[in-house]
Amino acid sequence: MIGKTYVMRPPDTYPRLSRSYRGRFAFRLATTSYIYPDRILPNVQALAPFFDEIEILLFEKDSPPSSEEILQVKSLLKAEKTTANVHLPLDIDLAARDAERRKRDAALTRLRIEETLPWRPTTYCLHIGPAPKHPDMTALEKWRRRAAGSLGELLRAPVPSRRITVETLDYPFSWVEPLVEEFNLSICADLGHLFVHGFEPLALFERLAPRIEVIHLHGVSGGRDHLPLERMEDRFLSATRQILQGFAGVVSLEGFSFDFLTKSLRFLEGFLPETGQRS
Numbered sequence: 001m002i003g004k005t006y007v008m009r010p011p012d013t014y015p016r017l018s019r020s021y022r023g024r025f026a027f028r029l030a031t032t033s034y035i036y037p038d039r040i041l042p043n044v045q046a047l048a049p050f051f052d053e054i055e056i057l058l059f060e061k062d063s064p065p066s067s068e069e070i071l072q073v074k075s076l077l078k079a080e081k082t083t084a085n086v087h088l089p090l091d092i093d094l095a096a097r098d099a100e101r102r103k104r105d106a107a108l109t110r111l112r113i114e115e116t117l118p119w120r121p122t123t124y125c126l127h128i129g130p131a132p133k134h135p136d137m138t139a140l141e142k143w144r145r146r147a148a149g150s151l152g153e154l155l156r157a158p159v160p161s162r163r164i165t166v167e168t169l170d171y172p173f174s175w176v177e178p179l180v181e182e183f184n185l186s187i188c189a190d191l192g193h194l195f196v197h198g199f200e201p202l203a204l205f206e207r208l209a210p211r212i213e214v215i216h217l218h219g220v221s222g223g224r225d226h227l228p229l230e231r232m233e234d235r236f237l238s239a240t241r242q243i244l245q246g247f248a249g250v251v252s253l254e255g256f257s258f259d260f261l262t263k264s265l266r267f268l269e270g271f272l273p274e275t276g277q278r279s
Helices: 039-051 067-080 097-114 136-154 176-182 191-196 201-211 235-244 258-271
Strands: 028-032 053-057 083-087 124-126 164-167 185-188 214-218 218-219 223-225 249-255
Touching: 028 083, 028 136, 039 053, 039 067, 053 249, 067 249, 083 249, 136 176, 164 214, 185 191, 185 201, 191 201, 191 214, 191 218, 191 223, 191 235, 201 214, 201 235, 214 235, 249 258
Parallel strands: 028 053, 028 249, 053 083, 083 124, 124 164, 164 185, 185 214, 214 249
Antiparallel strands: 218 223
């Protein structure tokens, strides 16, 4: 998703959903701010009436929303009575070997948190950065200590530490659990990442459920993720259903097209019972 292409059509020309999904499930349903190939504001305009929450993507660290867009999104979220969570930039490395790189990326991540405070995000989703390949214990501990220094800088932002969710990526989450505990962070469990990289999500939930605030949900098939849910391989369905039925946080359908969204919503309607309109 780094290097997105924008079409910049008038917002009222984008296709819209035919029904609202607010309050339909025991969890709060969200989707991303890149369903339409446009800026954040037109996506929020088109999607906020239909979802409990919007996952606002700040994927490129050098392409923040303008101050005007931040205020416009704030007003829109308030008017629609919709909440937002923020996905912090992907192209950061809080555990980089280069100390100047770490310092810049930590400071920039903190800045993005501070800039988006007007949205009153429920959570901020964070990637620690690439992990070392096949590390021994010494290399892993050095990687964690570098990340710890960056987290200390980032957490100077005026938000509670539990509003920062560390996302499950392509390495065992046990590698970052000591950081989650040390800094009292929360967790974003990306089920697609867990499945595609061969990790067991049920074990993660059994061990860390109280810290898991957000689930990223997308289909996995043939070693690929971020697919529509209808393409989820059968072997992953039982665990997905078990997790979702016991979850009361935010579930974000993490895809990047209207086709992904409509197919995933259709699948979800048949996959889980709706609980009726939540108050």
